[in-house]
Amino acid sequence: MKPKYIIYPLLILLIGYLIYNKFYSASAKEKKIGPASAKGGKKLNKPVPVNVMLVKDTAFSNAIDITGTVNANEQVDLRSETAGNVTGIYFKEGSHVQKGQLLVTVYNKDQVASLKSIQVQIKLAEQTEYRNRILLQKEAVSKEEYDTSLSSLNVFRSQADLIRAQIAKTEVRAPFSGIIGLRNISPGGYLSPTSSIATLVNMDPAKITFSVPEKYLPLIKNGSKIHFNLESSRDNFVGTVYAIEPNLDLTSRSITIRAKAPNPKGLLRAGSFAKINLALEQIPKTILVPTECVIPDIKSSKVFVVSNGVAASRNVKTDVRTATKIQIVDGLNPGDSLIVSGIIQLRPKVPLKIVKIIK
Structure with a gap:
C-alpha cells in the first residue's frame, strides 16, 4: 500500500480536529458567550456610578x-446760517455752555447800520401816526390820511424785524446746554454755512x-x-x-x-x-437643570432619571438657556431623581450605583 494513501487521510483528520477545537468545542463556546450566571447564563452588567440631583422648583430671572x-x-455740529468773517469767539474748547449762550459772531456792521437807519424812520413814522390819530379824532384829517401814516409805520417796523433776523443769523448760539468740543475756526477767518465751528x-x-x-x-x-x-x-x-x-x-x-x-x-x-x-x-417657579445632562435628539431632547435602581429616559421640552443651565418646561416634575453624571454610559434599564445626591 502506498504511503500517500495513509498520510492524506491523517492530514484531513488533523485539520478537521483543529477546526472543531477552535469553533465548536466547549472552551470556544465559553469564549463566545463570556462569563455567565450560574442560573440563566445571562450576561452580567456592572452598575454605573452616577451623581443624582433632586429636581425642584426654583425662581429664575430670564436675562440675555x-x-x-x-x-x-x-449732539449737533455747529454751523453759521450766513457767510462772513469771524468777528468774535466766545467759548473755550471743552467747556460747558448754557442753552442760548453766544458762541460766535460773524461780520454784521452793514445790517446794524441799516437797523439804525430804519429805527430813525420808525420814530418819525410813529410821530406822524400819533399826530394823524389825534387829528382824526377831531375830524381834522380824513380816514385815508391816517391809514396811510399807519401803513408807513407798519412797513418800517417790518423792515426792522427783517434786519434783526438777518443780524440774528450772524450770531451762533448754543441750541442746548452741553460740552462744546474743539473749534475749527479762528478769529478773522471766513465762515460759510458749510463750515463746521465745533461739536456740541x-x-x-x-x-x-x-x-x-x-x-x-x-x-x-x-x-x-x-x-x-x-x-x-x-x-x-x-x-x-x-x-x-x-x-x-x-x-x-x-x-x-x-x-x-x-x-x-x-x-x-x-x-x-x-x-x-x-x-x-x-419666573417665580420653574425647573432648571445642568445643560450637560440634557441630550438633544432629532425631534426632542431627553434626560435620564433613576427609576427603581435603573436608568430610565424621559423626553423633555426645553426653553431658556443660560451659561450653565437650561429650563425644563415639560417632562420633569419636582422630586424626580435626575442623573447628572456618567450620561455617556447610560442606556434604558442599566443598573445604577448612586455615588452622590445633589439637593
Missing part, C-alpha cells in the same frame, strides 16, 4: 447678554442703543431695566428702556432699542462699547 453703543442725548454734545442722560432678536420682543417694554459696563470704567451702570423701533431689521431680524442712563459724572462717552445685561422676565 448683548452689546450696544453709548450715544449722546443731544449733551451726555446727561446718555442714550444706549442696542438690538435684540425678534423672539424677545414680547418680553421688552418701556421701563425695562438694563445693566451695563464699559471698557473704560469699572463702574456698573443702570439704564431704562424708553423707545423701541417699530420695524425689524430685514437682514438680522432684530429690533433696535434705546435706553437712557443718568450720567452726572460724565463717565459715559459717546461711541463707547457697552456690554449689556437685559432682564426680560422674572
